[in-house]
Amino acid sequence: MKVLVTGASGFIGQALCEHLQSSGLFVRAQMRRQPAAAANYECLIGELDDLAFLSTALAGIDVVIHLAGRAHQFGKDASNLDAMMAVNRDLTLRLAAEAEKNQVKRFVFVSSIGVNGVETNAVPIDESSPPNPIKDYALSKYEAEIALSARYIDQSGPMDLVIVRPPLVYAANAPGNFRKLLKLVDKGIPLPFSGVSNQRSMISLNNLTDFIRVCATHPDAGGEVFVVSDGQDFSLPEILQALFEGKSKAPRLFYFPVAIMSTAARLLGKGALMTQLCGSFIINSEKARTVLNWVPPFSPRDELVKSARDFK
Structure with a gap:
């Protein structure tokens, strides 16, 4: 089986x-620039909006795994919904159409699990939960899902569609808020989170890549939408304890009222960050197990410990 991975130079790719x-x-x-190190697979440098490049990239391909997208924008582009839609929705649809033409x-x-909210x-989220995209990124992904589903989910054409909505993906080289936690733990800074009693579903990078492989190859994956996680949920203190263990440090957590932290965060314009850290987000990924017989191959707690141990 021949697989094209878009956005292959990214964290997940x-x-x-x-x-x-x-x-x-x-x-x-598929990458937009030359990789820093040699790879043991074929690398093509080019843009997904270049039809001539796409013709070469898609030649002989059985499965396209589309990771490329516009995310984590800051500054003046942070709320540029049009730019998000142009890449995450419109470019995705053009890529799918070209893939179909090339007999993929x-x-x-x-x-993104952001399609279901923050x-x-x-009640845990599953595939039947109503969509509730809050952020521009999630909205652009959701609109891409709608358009792709209208064309491919219920069609009996030559190309089928699989949609995967992962939650926060963690590893030693993860970006975003998980990287911020790793930095705080690495510095040994006391953290005021011992009183947080939330529950969060996440997925390790190793578990996610294995699940995507199954989605690409399993005959029963076609035409399906999957929410997926490690299958074990953690509170913020439990996450931090595992990270401290990975750094061979005693956990440095102390109590501070969550309500006060939340109020202060909102006043400082950091309410969304506080929700991500201290709010609950629980996923029921039973469908992945029943339909695809998929069991996460890596222990989530071991993966958290390893993330901190390998963090540099």
Whole structure:
């Protein structure tokens, strides 16, 4: 089986290409610039809006795994919804159309659990949960899902569609808020989170790449949407304790009222960050286990410990 991975130079893309290659699949990696180190799979440098490049990239490909997208924008581009839509929705649809023309058999679209919102209450999110995209990034992913589904989910054409919505993905080289936690733990700074009693679903990079491989190859994955996680949820103190263990440091957590922290965060314009750290977000990924018979191959707590141990 021949697989094209878009956005292959990113955090998830690099690990995914290595995992697919080691699993015996032929991997062609689309990148926008030359990789820093040599890879043991085929690398093509080019833009996804270049039809001539796409013709070369898609030649002989059985499965496209689409990771490329516009995310984590800051400054003046942080709320540029049009730019998000142009890349995450419109470019995705053009890529899928070209893939179909080139007789690709399956299109795996890696979306975001943000399609379902930013916080849960007592009821975990699953594939039947109503969409609730809050951020521009999630909205652009959701609109791409709608358009792709209208064309491919219920069609009996030559190319089927798989949609994957991962939550926070963690590893030693993870970006975003997880990297901020790793930095705080690495410095040994006392943290005021011992009183946080939330629950969060996440997925390790190793578990996610394995799940995406299954979505690319399993005959029953076509036409399905999957929310996926490690299958074990942690509170913020439990996450931090595992990270401190990975750094061979005693946990440095102390109590401070969550309500006061939340109020202060909102006043400082950091309410969203506080929700991500201290709010609950729980996923029920039972469908991945029942439909695909997928069990996360890596222990989530071990993966958290390893993330801190390997962090530099």
